[in-house]
Amino acid sequence: MKRVLITGGAGFIGSHLCERLLKEGNEVICLDNYFTGYKSNIVHLMNHPYFELVRHDVIMPYFCEVDEIYNLACPASPIHYQYNPIKTIKTSVMGAINMLGLAKRVKAKILQASTSEVYGDPMVHPQPESYWGNVNPVGRRSNYDEGKRCAETLCMDYHYQNKVRIKIARIFNTYGPRMSQFDGRVMSSFITSALENKELAIYGDGKQSRSFQYVDDLVEGLIRLMGTADEFTGPVNIGNPEEISIMSLAEKIICLTQSKSKIKHQPKKDDDPMQRRPDITLAMKSLNNWHPRVSLDEGLNMTITYYKNLLKL
Numbered sequence: 001m002k003r004v005l006i007t008g009g010a011g012f013i014g015s016h017l018c019e020r021l022l023k024e025g026n027e028v029i030c031l032d033n034y035f036t037g038y039k040s041n042i043v044h045l046m047n048h049p050y051f052e053l054v055r056h057d058v059i060m061p062y063f064c065e066v067d068e069i070y071n072l073a074c075p076a077s078p079i080h081y082q083y084n085p086i087k088t089i090k091t092s093v094m095g096a097i098n099m100l101g102l103a104k105r106v107k108a109k110i111l112q113a114s115t116s117e118v119y120g121d122p123m124v125h126p127q128p129e130s131y132w133g134n135v136n137p138v139g140r141r142s143n144y145d146e147g148k149r150c151a152e153t154l155c156m157d158y159h160y161q162n163k164v165r166i167k168i169a170r171i172f173n174t175y176g177p178r179m180s181q182f183d184g185r186v187m188s189s190f191i192t193s194a195l196e197n198k199e200l201a202i203y204g205d206g207k208q209s210r211s212f213q214y215v216d217d218l219v220e221g222l223i224r225l226m227g228t229a230d231e232f233t234g235p236v237n238i239g240n241p242e243e244i245s246i247m248s249l250a251e252k253i254i255c256l257t258q259s260k261s262k263i264k265h266q267p268k269k270d271d272d273p274m275q276r277r278p279d280i281t282l283a284m285k286s287l288n289n290w291h292p293r294v295s296l297d298e299g300l301n302m303t304i305t306y307y308k309n310l311l312k313l
Contacts, residue, residue, distance in 0.1 A: 001050075003027045005066040005108075007058050007099060008073035010037030012179045013113075013171075015045075016215050017070060017222065022048055029064060033057040035087075036075045041178050058095035059087075062102065068226060069110040071099045074148075076115070078141065078269075079184030085143035092147030093154070100158040103165070111167040111226050112155045114235060116276055117145045118170060126243075126277040129170065129235050139271040152235060165230045169222055172239025172278045176215030176299065177306035187212065190250055191300075191307050194259035204268035206247030211277045213240035214299035217292040224287040232286055239278035240292040256300055 004021050008014040009030030014037065018028050027050040030042055034055065045051045056062055058073045074091045075081040081088040096112060103110040119127045120135035135145045158164040175187040182188075193200050221238035244252075250263050283290050 001025055001027055002067040003029070003065065004068045004070065005029045005031060005064060006070045006072060007031045007095065008037060010034065010039060010042050010053070011072065012041070012176075013174060013215060013218065014070075014072045015041035015178055016176070016219050017072070018042055018045060018051065020219050020223065022051055026050070028052070029054060029066065031056050031058065031062065031073070036077075036080050036180065036183070038180070058098055059090050061098045064102070065106055066102075066108050069099055069103055069108050070113070070222065070226070071096060071110060072113045074113070075144070077183040077185045081144040082140060089143040089147040092144070092151045096151040096154045100154060100164060100166075104158060104162050109165040109167070109226065109230075110155075111169060111222060112151055114152050114168050114170045115144070115148045116170055116172040116237070116239060116278065117141070118149050118152065119276070120145060121271065121273040122275065125275055126241060126279040127237070128279040129237055129282055136271050141271045156233070159233060166233050167225050167228070168234035168236070169225055170235050170237050170278075171218060172237065172276065173210050173212045174215055174218045175212055176303055179303070181307065181310065186210070186246060186249065187303070188307075190253045191257070191304055192311065194253050194257040194261045195304070195307055195311055195313055197260045199264040200250045200254070200261050201264055201266050202246055202250060203266045203272060205265070206250065206263075207245055207274075208272065209243045209245050209275045209277065210249070211240050211243050212249075212296060212299070213238070213292050214294035214302075217294055221283060221287060221290050224290050228286060236282050236286060237278040237280055238283055238290075239280065241278055241280055242292075242296060243275075243277045244296065252296075253300065256297070257304055
């Protein structure tokens, strides 16, 4: 049994990670300030004897004795991280400093949840970990992009200077149950709109592409990354290399939900990347042949079922 701290543990990804680590026989401390997390995501775990829930903001130091830390705390959708951009970058930077400081003190291994957004609007496709990115440092999205880039830098500096055992995961678009219907991300927005027969808003011509992975595949990748040898730090891409245009995604969701929704085009958003697709060669090599196992159609059907129950349809 390991004692594991998960910051952002009541969030979409964090709640699935809490669940999985408890099933594997670990003790889990779930830390969340409920800015984008929900107690409903982890309420089914509350009576578990090895689960502990703490309301706390990672901008402030936190002290505990743990073996591993998964630092997931940070708003991840534009609607949330642009609502309070200063708070967002503080969460990425000060949160990383506080968690790395904790890892240093108690000699814990720490995994930093980074993002494909560190690649910005990429000029290399697909994106390997060696690509340094094309990020606008003064754009509306930069509080998230640059915050995560700084968190990666802090991880490497704590590793070089203080020998902290670090892992960096660059997470690509992820979807699945417990994704908030109000977070403004394309997957939740499309599914809820389609189920309610409302218009699906596409910003721009819809030719921009993304790669979507189901949350269970991501959780598997994170756990495998944490389990790698200490000398392997990453960063490593964890995502699904199956690419789809936003227009095709909208059409697929309308079909799967048997919706009467129409597609409506809106002006393109600033700094919205035109394409995003991970090169997962390193993940397959270093994470025991990790690769996504849930197809897009299979994952969409499970997610649609979740939203039907959520919306009571």
